[in-house]
Amino acid sequence: MKYLLAIDQGTTSTRAILFSSEGEPLGVAQQEFEQHFPNDGWVEHDPEDIWRSTIDVCKEVLEQNEVSASDIAGIGITNQRETTIVWDKETGEPVYNAIVRQDRRTADFCETLIDEGLEPWITGKTGLLLDPYFSSTKLKWILDHVDGALQRAHAGELLFGTVDTYLLWRLTGGASHKTDATNASRTMLFNIHEQKWDEEIMARLNVPRSMLPEVEDCSADFGHTDPGLFGAAIPILGMAGDQQAALIGQGCFKEGMIKSTYGTGCFVIMNTGGEAIESKNKLLTTVAYRINGKVTYGLEGSIFVAGAAVQWLRDGLKLVSKAAETESIARGHPVNHGVYLVPAFTGLGAPYWDPNARGAILGLTRDSGIADIVTATLQSVCFQTQDLLSAMQQDGAVPTILRVDGGMVENSWLTQHLADVLQLPIDRPRVIETTALGVAYLAGLRAGIFAELDDVAAKWQLEQRFEPVMPPETAAELYKGWQAAVARVRS
DSSP: OOEEEEEEEOSSEEEEEEEETTSOEEEEEEEEOOOBOOSTTOOEEOHHHHHHHHHHHHHHHHHHTTOOGGGEEEEEEEEOSSOBEEEETTTOOBSSOEEOTTOOTTHHHHHHHHHTTOHHHHHHHHSOOSOTTSHHHHHHHHHHHSTTHHHHHHTTOEEEEOHHHHHHHHHTTTOOOEEEHHHHTTTTOEETTTTEEOHHHHHHHTOOGGGSOEEEOSEEEEEEOOHHHHSSOOEEEEEEEHHHHHHHHTTOOSTTOEEEEESSSEEEEEEEETOOOOOSSSOEEEEEEEETTEEEEEEEEEESOSHHHHHHHHHTSOSOSSTTHHHHHHHTSOSOOSOEEEOOBTBBOTTTOBTTOOOEEESOOTTOOHHHHHHHHHHHHHHHHHHHHHHHHHTTOOOOOEEEESGGGGOHHHHHHHHHHHTSOEEEESOOOHHHHHHHHHHHHHHTSSOSHHHHHTTOOEEEEEOOOSOHHHHHHHHHHHHHHHHHHOO
């Protein structure tokens, strides 16, 4: 029997999931790693932590399931997308820590570019807003602030990549410097209409072309792992940014289908087919997937903080000892308790795109307690999703049903409250690890296990549908309170 191995390298942990050739999850290994916050609004990872955790979880899941490397038909890699790494082409040594997607250190530089009137020009080419979230200004910061980095980059000595590219380079022993079209589309250096790196943007940011990886389809021959890592060379055949991978794992291959993923952040993507829709409401136009050279576009809204807020309750405030406790706390608590938590820890994402907003807990009284704050944290995820869907509706989308995934939706209270706030049915699939499943499918497509996307779509299975039970006027009142709270924290 042949297996598929998915590497899911996320913002707070790395996972490896083993799938059967039918797309059934057989085993998972996960490892959290340290987050670094050297300054206000800065977020970094040690690239070595990313690499070590990746190798550890891959070895662990193979050993647990007594599967050898030669039994793996292909590896798929999915990853936190905009996080930026620069490393030495010869040694593989990073010149600086990975600057994580939520990092806001380039906010002032982005403002400078906006003041120059460059935002419409950049958005027109890349589909992205001029925001510190994306890779290009993080890359420029490294080149400008690390001693000698700019000179070395122009001398052809340094390489840039998002996490997929970095892992691929390491896994192949430096033989393959590639990415896929979905990850490329999040760098703010890639022209999504022409499907190539944009020379004009690179010139404005002083980024040499030699640093940038080759851009492939999502299902392609990316290279083989160094045989010394796992005992045999394994072909790497699939690659997609985490949110696009989830879209694929959810089988959202028809125009108009929407998925929402709840991990560290929350991300909603609607499949818009062959048309790159330009949003009037600060949503992003992005590459949903590219297969056999054909591009499918998506309309995306990003929320910076979702699961990270629960992590903060656990690790920062120590109000719960584990994330799962939040469900029972919220279940026994009224939803109209009057407290709102706006988790703008690193600014606000779509549709506000306010990098200088900061988090707040509003509506506290002497009677407020832990249950109010915990429930408000879960509710904030639902309200932020409503922000995104409202923006999509204003752009002409008509959502009828939402497919959800990610670790947070194991919480049935949250998923039900989401249906209530959105006043929409919510479908939770049987396999909620759809991000990993998506790249397993991509690898399986290239390996010939699946013939076409319809084969993949047919494998999607519903676990539970959550219908709204809250009266629409109650939902509207709760959301109105959220909008007032957000207005209080805007910069």
